[in-house]
Amino acid sequence: MAALRPPRSVSSRDSSDGSERLDGAGSWDALEWTKIEPVTRSVSHVNSEFLLEAERVIEEGHGVVLVNRDEAGTLFVTNFRLLFLSDGTRNIVPLGTIPLATIEKFNKMVVKNQSAPCQIDRSPTRRLLHIIGKDMRIIVFGFRPRTKQRRVIFDALLRCAKPARIWDRYAFTCGPSKFSKPNSKVRLLNEYFRLLGKDSYCASVSMVEEGSFTLSNDLWRISNTNSNYTVCSSYPFALIVPKSISDEEVIQASTFRARCRILVVSWCHPGIGAVLARSAQPLVGLMMNMRSNADEKLVASLCTQLVDRKGSRRKLYIADARPRKNALANGAMGGGSESSSNYFHSEIVFFRIDNIHAMRESFARLRDYLDTHGATSSDGMSSFLVSPAVLALLRS
Incomplete structure (x- = not known):
């Protein structure tokens, strides 16, 4: 287990983005947020070796940072999953790759460096996409400022994770498997x-x-x-x-x-x-x-x-x-x-196991604990650290 990361404080909601705004510095802030030119080659052709049968790329984002590991790469939304490729190794990063059906919920967040009390705050904001998985994972992606990549990825997730028709899901679009399986x-x-x-x-x-x-x-x-x-x-x-x-x-x-x-x-x-x-x-x-x-x-x-x-x-x-x-x-x-x-x-x-609502809350607490103390946590930005009780303690 990794040591507990420094906690963060929460400010008011960002009215321009409609999402939570967090103050604090993380180790990933040291990464270079350099401008990356759009790739002109066909995405499906370049990364066909990583795609499954009948899997196709819906949207992509370049220069995206997997905050959990301080690793930059390319993020793809396909009709089956959210797929993250490392810029360094050009391989799939398992932590940042999750099937759409395994995503419980996702939301946009804004983060910025904490400034000294007497200084004018001119630090650029970091635009994040917060993914909560049904498999205990909490994944955070960071996007370059002054781009629309996060919005594009977010909108693609909305369309693909909850399609209007059940027939649009990957299980139906891919058709029968070419591998024979016993009845x-x-x-x-x-x-x-x-x-x-x-x-x-x-x-x-x-x-x-x-x-x-x-x-x-x-x-x-x-x-x-x-x-x-x-x-x-x-x-x-x-x-x-x-x-x-x-x-x-x-x-x-x-x-x-x-x-x-x-x-x-x-x-x-x-x-x-x-x-x-x-x-x-x-x-x-x-x-x-x-x-x-x-x-x-x-x-x-x-x-x-x-x-x-x-x-x-x-x-x-x-x-x-x-x-x-x-x-x-x-x-x-x-x-x-x-x-x-x-x-x-x-x-x-x-066995005294409570109802589904109590079990869901218990599961969320366990997931937040693992996210806070785990070696591959989402940089400490779990709901445990931003809970009202913890914030009151930090302000005292």
Whole structure:
């Protein structure tokens, strides 16, 4: 981890640009902001070796500085990503290259050197583009003053990151890949065969079409109950369920789970019977008194062996990711959580993970911490350093 960078102070908003204005000096200010003549050669021809299949350049900016690394280069907006090429090595800089779908948000900022109190402020402003990624990255690009390159790049990002039509996205414009890939259903069946210890079997498209994939071992079996996605539209066409449970019981148990997301096996040990399974919340209702014999039988069937190798009786742990109060509150909408008294030799464990809004805020704090203390941070210009609490401390 790198040492904490000197904090910055924040002034009022820049009315001419409509973005935040930050005061402070960074190490990248020492770079030469020399005038760079426009490149007259075809961009797509010069950099074709860096472009993917059907990827095309929309806009470009020259003499752009990747502030995180104090590195100058050329910034391209393509129909797939934001691509940064180093002027020194002419290679792609991974830190400054990010797919458009990975960008959470971006905005323009203005920064200038901090002047002495008695001096007239004549320092040129630095025009920045602030990129926040869904992959924990915070990337900052600096543009030459008195040019329109930042505006051009920003407008191109607006058009390409959020196209008006879904068909304009790269995934659709590039068409089918020239590389052959196995059918997704075939890949799923091969994984199921591996989990069941049936590695000698190899799935095929004909096996999927004929429905001849319902193999089993001593504990588990592959069910084709959801082959037409009629039981649960958000589950795959094939499911691993306990061998002792019939397809009729699977269908009956699905009505007791939210969105019919029945209890299915995600991982199992072919020998000792250890298993991981997942499902949606049970529909126990406001009084938490609704029950389903089929669901309880299905859950109990996960304990295929009641005694482990040490001779101890096995217990079934039902992990609920929510806080207990949230689970109880969901009872008002018909949901809720299991009761250990209704499920054979089980224990309910609440992980106390809060709702999506709290998780999003927690993720943002973690990202800001990494940006502040990381070796490749965005020069300390994270929301952590410009938070009101930190600014009050700096001014005191």
